[in-house]
Amino acid sequence: MNYLWIALGSALGGMARHAVGTWTLAQWGAGFPWGTLIVNVAGSFVIGAVASSAQINEEAKLFLAVGLCGGFTTFSAFSVQTLNLIEAGAWPAAAFNIVGSVVICLIAVWLGAQVMR
Secondary structure: OHHHHHHHHHHHHHHHHHHHHHHHHHHHOOOOOHHHHHHHHHHHHHHHHHHHOOOOOHHHHHHHHHHHHHHHOOHHHHHHHHHHHHHOOOHHHHHHHHHHHHHHHHHHHHHHHHHHO
C-alpha cells in the first residue's frame, strides 16, 4: 500500500510542477527559471515541515515527502538530507553534499548533453 501512496503523490507532484512551470513561464517569460526556483523552495519547505512533524503518520509522510515532494522536486530531498547532516554536526559531509551535488550534477548534465550531441 505504501507504493500506492508514493505513486499517487508523485503523480500529483509532477502535475503540480508542470502547472507552476507553465504559469511562471506565462507570467515572467523564459529569461530565468522561476518555476524551478519556486518548486524547489516550496518543496523544501513542505518536506522540512513533514519530516519534522511528529503528528503526521508514516503513510502520510510517504505520500507527502517521498511522493508529492519527490514528484514536485527532488531538490527537497537534497535539502532535508543536508539539513539532517548539519543538525547532526556533520559539517564536512553537508558541505560535500552541497558542493558535490551542484558541481557533480552540472558536470553530469554537461556530459549527458555531450554524449547525445
